[in-house]
Amino acid sequence: MIGKLARPLAGILLLAGPLLAQESKPAGKPAEDPLVGRMREAGEAYEQAFNKKDFKALGNQWTAQAELNESGKTLRGRDSIVQFVRATFVRAPQAQMDVQVEQVRPLGESATRVSGKIRVRENPEGKWFTSRFTSLRVKEGDTWRIASSSVEPIFEASLDDLGWLQGKWQAEVTDGEDQGLVVTGRIQSMLGGKLLVCHLVRKPKEGAAVESIQILNPDPHTGLIRTWVFESTGGRAEGVLESDGHTLNSVLVGKPSSPEVGSRVESVQVINPVSRDEFIWQPIERVVDGARMPDQKPLRFKREK
Numbered sequence: 001m002i003g004k005l006a007r008p009l010a011g012i013l014l015l016a017g018p019l020l021a022q023e024s025k026p027a028g029k030p031a032e033d034p035l036v037g038r039m040r041e042a043g044e045a046y047e048q049a050f051n052k053k054d055f056k057a058l059g060n061q062w063t064a065q066a067e068l069n070e071s072g073k074t075l076r077g078r079d080s081i082v083q084f085v086r087a088t089f090v091r092a093p094q095a096q097m098d099v100q101v102e103q104v105r106p107l108g109e110s111a112t113r114v115s116g117k118i119r120v121r122e123n124p125e126g127k128w129f130t131s132r133f134t135s136l137r138v139k140e141g142d143t144w145r146i147a148s149s150s151v152e153p154i155f156e157a158s159l160d161d162l163g164w165l166q167g168k169w170q171a172e173v174t175d176g177e178d179q180g181l182v183v184t185g186r187i188q189s190m191l192g193g194k195l196l197v198c199h200l201v202r203k204p205k206e207g208a209a210v211e212s213i214q215i216l217n218p219d220p221h222t223g224l225i226r227t228w229v230f231e232s233t234g235g236r237a238e239g240v241l242e243s244d245g246h247t248l249n250s251v252l253v254g255k256p257s258s259p260e261v262g263s264r265v266e267s268v269q270v271i272n273p274v275s276r277d278e279f280i281w282q283p284i285e286r287v288v289d290g291a292r293m294p295d296q297k298p299l300r301f302k303r304e305k
Helices: 006-016 034-052 055-059 078-091 160-165
Strands: 062-070 073-076 096-106 111-121 129-140 143-154 167-172 182-190 195-203 210-219 224-231 236-243 248-255 265-275 278-288 299-303
Touching (some): 062 078, 160 195
Parallel strands (some): 062 143
Antiparallel strands (some): 096 111, 129 143, 195 210, 265 278, 278 299
16 A cells, blocks of 8 residues: 655655666666766765765755656755655655666757656565656756656555455354354465455355355556456446555445346445454445445454464
8 A cells, every 4th residue: 555655755766866877777787878877877876875864965966946846746946855855754764765767868968858767665674666757867067967857656556465365254143133144255366466356155044145256456557456246146346446554445336136126236345454363344335226225234254264
């Protein structure tokens, strides 16, 4: 999940890395273009300065009137940008950066346009977050400095944060009209981590069991985690998985089990983690053909040992 701190951090780091290399090359292989090699060295010096919190060296990478545009926010002037970097380290003292240069377009003897990606993490064990940048470097004397840069985050869909759900689960209703209902589930990763598949069996005290399959798949084109649900009754739905950093919400739209039930059903399936061995699951905001239905009672799932 994307942290609140990592996004503003991405802009500052992105602008300051080795922005003037044309393409990544194997370590130890010299640059074919002397200018590219020089800019790569300057970028490496910036990277070291950032990781060492050498703000004087960081500031020297920018022109006095440098401008940073990130997700609709604009910072103007070297001092403002360096001040922003300082504030970032207050919130993330162990922040790190990694730049992936993709393209350089010379604009003359004293200006170069550079684009690529940069990864940022809050600490050495943290998750990397990626942004795409386009920057302009200009030559001032013998030094190439960043004059302007635009940064946009890349929302990378990933199932990594859902790995704790893998395993066998069971929930049982001990009171009320559904007393005796037992729901068992198995969640597993498939296709090298590209899919997370959940197989649920809902067995009432009396009557036939109902099975369902839910598939989660990260979409690299949109940055969303898409989901599909299929039931043994014939019902089906699809949607996206959303998260606020704690609760997981599957926002679904689909078809009921038969035309007699309706033609369109909407719902939000909420997973509220209690611990790594327990979570609460509840379908809410259910709507059938525009008519609001009562929320279902929550089920408490526990991991089977």
